[in-house]
Amino acid sequence: MPLSRGLIRPCDTTVSASLLYSTYLGGSGTGTKNGSPDEGHGIAVDPNFNVYVVGTTGSTDFPVTSGAFQITNKSGFPVTAFLARLDTTKTGTASEVYGTYLGGTGFEQGLAIALDSLQNAYVTGLTASSNFPVTVGAPQTVINGTENAYVSVLNPTGNALVFSTFWGGDAADIGSGITLDSASPPNIYLTGITTSHAPPFVTSGSAFQKTLKGAKNAFVAKFSPASSAGSVSLAPGSLSFGSQTVNTTSTAQTVTLTNGTSSALTINSTSITGTNAPDFAVSANTCPASTATLAAGANCTISVTFKPATTAAELATLTVTSSDSGSPHNVALSGTGTAAGTPDFTISLSPTSGVVTAGGSVTFTATVTSQSGFASAVSLTCSGAPLASTCLLSPASVTPAANATVTSSGTITTTRRGVAPPFAPFQPYSPLWIWSLLSLALAFSAAFIMARRTAKKLAWGFALITILVLAGCSGPPNRGSTGTPAGPATITVKGTSGTLSHSATFSLTVN
Incomplete structure (x- = not known):
């Protein structure tokens, strides 16, 4: 029974207590995909301890990242492919550099992965989607047979395809292994399983075996940098800013320009045109000026903001011109100005x-x-x-x-x-209290003098002394707790x- 989640576990083989990092990777496996599982099939690591995982998911809530190449599961079948990059030096959601679906409306599996020195990810598997994403100029731009292998190259940020192609013949083909050589840019080597006959399955003139023997054979294919170079792309193709209060500036949105060719790209201009162009602005641009070039396989970003001047729907176009034969590259911009509320x-x-x-x-x-x-x-x-x-x-x-x-x-x-002391320190008495005490003392003295017997004199004397002592020792009442x-x-x-x-x-x- 397949596992219901992907699992990543790097280990240190030099010590006995070796687990350094472990995580689930997947969604709930519920929704329109019939509870199909999430499975990791291929893994690669770059020099900075980033882990790249390719696999298959049936989840509509697989953890994709904002701005990723494909953020929705388009498949009407149980599963589609996914690709994720994780930074194992970080924790929690901060460790996911990118996560993306990869597929069309049919059935896909992601089975193997390789990396080049620029951290472009090369993945392969199988697809049954006629609308699987391929790039302009790819060796095979349409599906042959029921299902074909594919080779797709995603840029280091996972938000654009550098290259993507079908590979297969008139029956079923699966890409199960992929690797690169040390050339710059590298050649791509693909292996897998095929049940297709040639033609239309393509074999080269120097092929070791040009025909299918039996019901199923392995295959090996090599793509040169020229055939896998792809093209220049500007993605996504549109930015929608939604509703924005008049005369306030929106949060910036970003597009990525990717040089998928094998040569440096000169960027001639970046501009915004159209009826409402003044209300859209380039807020940041990492692309090189015309005096510099964008290296082969590299990418740069352009950020745009929206500040509507009127309460209406507004449109404009971001245009980038370059030395590429497909220039210019356009992104549609849209947004709606809304009335300001009371501050x-x-x-x-x-x-x-x-x-x-x-x-x-x-x-x-x-x-x-x-x-x-x-x-x-x-x-x-x-x-x-x-x-x-x-x-x-x-x-x-x-x-x-x-x-x-x-x-x-x-x-x-x-x-x-705290608790106040039971007796307060001595305080001067008021004149009224002093005169009252003297009057009482005189009264007792008179009574003492008038007493005829010694016993009565002693009693009155003791009473007078007691009153004086109590009066001298008394003070303010206990004030109790404070604080x-x-x-x-x-x-x-x-x-x-x-x-x-x-x-x-x-x-x-x-x-």
Whole structure:
């Protein structure tokens, strides 16, 4: 039974505890592809510890990357091919350099892979799709028979084909192995299985065996750099910016120019033309100027932004002219301008809750987000802090750029609880208290003098002394516990800018 996910495991053969990296690679295997499995069939490694895997997937949610050559599973059959590049020195999603499907609306398998010195990936397998992606000038641009082998070369970023061709005859053919020689650019060597007769299966004049013997034979084919060079491509062929607020600039989108030929490419110009050309702009361009050239097999990128001036659908064309015979290369640009909303802002906290022991502090970040071009100062205040605590924001005023965010750091500081001493230190008494004490003492003295018996005099004397001692030793009442009391509190952070006001809350628990 095939595994339901691909698995990659590099090992260090010089030590006994050898596992260095291990990961699943695949999707859920569900949806329109009948739960077909994800299988890794070929693997290659470059000098920088990037792993390249080719295989077969039935998943509609295989982990493809944004901007990859093919981001959807087009196959109406159980499986199609995939190619992925992983950086084993990184972790999580950051380790996937690219992931792409490779196929048409029929059936594909990815079975073998090789790399050249530029990290172009050469893959082979089988396809039953008449619309499998091939490049202009390929040795075989249409499928023969029921299924053919294929050879496809993807550039180092996995977003464009350098070269792609069918290879097969009138029956069924499978490419199961591929390798390269040391030439620059390298020759491609392909092997596999065929049930096709010649013709239309192509054999060269010096072929070792020119006819099929039996029901099934192996085959070997060699493609020279001239026949596998492919062409210059600019992909994707269109950029759609969707809806964009009038007079605001969109996020940049990028196209890749790939020199799939065997010679250097001179780029003469890059321009945007069309009815709404002024509203589209080249924001970044890594392609060489006309005084320099783009090397064979290399690629460069051009980034475009959209800033609509009107509330309407807008169109333009990005055009690159070069020394290539297929020049110019065009990319269709489109977007729609929408009316601007009322400038405003929002405020949010992260985290939104915290627990602190009395005497400690807790921090949070307040984020102010501009909406509809808002770009004014926002004053921040903090309220609701419990007894014997403070809440401070730094800075207390922020100004976001239009349609951007800005942050302020919040700190809630509490006070440690303690117990006051049972007797307060001596404090001067008020005149009223002194006169009251003297009056009481005189009254007791008079009673003492008037007492006729010694026992009564002793009793009155003892009472007078007791009153004086208690009065001298008494002080303010016990003040009990101090510090921030235990329990929950809701802190409110409020942002104000003119007539606009928004707030967010932080749930604090004091232990």
